[in-house]
Amino acid sequence: MNTNGQKYYDKNDLKYYLDFTHNHANLKFQDYKIEGKLEEVKSFYGNVFTIIKGDSIHWLLEQNNNRKEYSSYLLIKGEYDEILKLARRGVSNKKFEIIDSDIIFSGSFIDFFNFVDETEFEKISRDRLVGTYLRDFGFFGTLPIKVYRNNGINYQDLDIIGKITLTDKDVLIETNLPTLTKFVGLYDSELNKNLDFLKQGIVSGKIKFSNNGLFSLSIDKEKKIGTLTTLESIKSNDSIALSQRKTTTFKILD
Numbered sequence: 001m002n003t004n005g006q007k008y009y010d011k012n013d014l015k016y017y018l019d020f021t022h023n024h025a026n027l028k029f030q031d032y033k034i035e036g037k038l039e040e041v042k043s044f045y046g047n048v049f050t051i052i053k054g055d056s057i058h059w060l061l062e063q064n065n066n067r068k069e070y071s072s073y074l075l076i077k078g079e080y081d082e083i084l085k086l087a088r089r090g091v092s093n094k095k096f097e098i099i100d101s102d103i104i105f106s107g108s109f110i111d112f113f114n115f116v117d118e119t120e121f122e123k124i125s126r127d128r129l130v131g132t133y134l135r136d137f138g139f140f141g142t143l144p145i146k147v148y149r150n151n152g153i154n155y156q157d158l159d160i161i162g163k164i165t166l167t168d169k170d171v172l173i174e175t176n177l178p179t180l181t182k183f184v185g186l187y188d189s190e191l192n193k194n195l196d197f198l199k200q201g202i203v204s205g206k207i208k209f210s211n212n213g214l215f216s217l218s219i220d221k222e223k224k225i226g227t228l229t230t231l232e233s234i235k236s237n238d239s240i241a242l243s244q245r246k247t248t249t250f251k252i253l254d
Contacts, residue, residue, distance in 0.1 A: 008115035126189035131168035184208040
């Protein structure tokens with residue numbers, strides 16, 4: 001198959017990639033790493049695989065319509081030529097050792113083997129620079145919190161606790177409040193052009209798993225308080241888009 005052109009980067013960690021221009025791959029999946037020759041193989045049944053050759057363990061990734069998306073993975077130990085035959089034919093009379101597979105660990109597969117092209121790579125790199133600035137300004141890591149107020153309801157006298165984690169790419173809030181069990185916000189460089197705001201602990205971005213949702217997070221370490229504001233579009237019964245604004249205030253615990 002033609003493997004000229006196109007290089008794709010692992011969305012979870014941009015230093016890992018599939019390079020179809022030079023037929024080379026460098027990937028990491030959980031505790032496994034591989035770097036070596038890349039081949040693209042089409043099976044007798046029409047399935048297309050991206051195969052990476054390792055020293056003794058090889059990776060088979062089944063493409064899902066394109067080279068950026070994958071519907072299955074197999075980390076397998078055996079003779080490389082026999083594994084190529086397995087990919088083409090779908091069966092083999094040889095014995096292989098399965099190291100890992102989505103069939104065995106299907107629950108976590110959705111978070112892995114997601115790749116982006118050069119244009120998306122540049123945008124994500126800029127977005128993650130926001131996380132680098134936050135780290136430099138001392139807003140990084142995990143902080144325990146107590147929710148005081150959420151969506152207009154006062155919880156100050158209740159034991160509503162959780163944690164907020166700022167990473168290089170997003171902010172994660174987890175609490176025991178039913179309306180805020182888990183929140184993930186992705187940094188957006190276009191919404192964080194003023195470094196003075198980041199220095200003050202104010203960061204904005206897009207809400208993960210939301211079409212047009214935006215968020216703004218403010219953390220005051222001296223006063224040990226913080227505010228999360230979200231803005232999402234919802235449709236009314238008349239199919240009219242309405243903006244829904246929610247505010248959560250919390251105390252940073254020692």
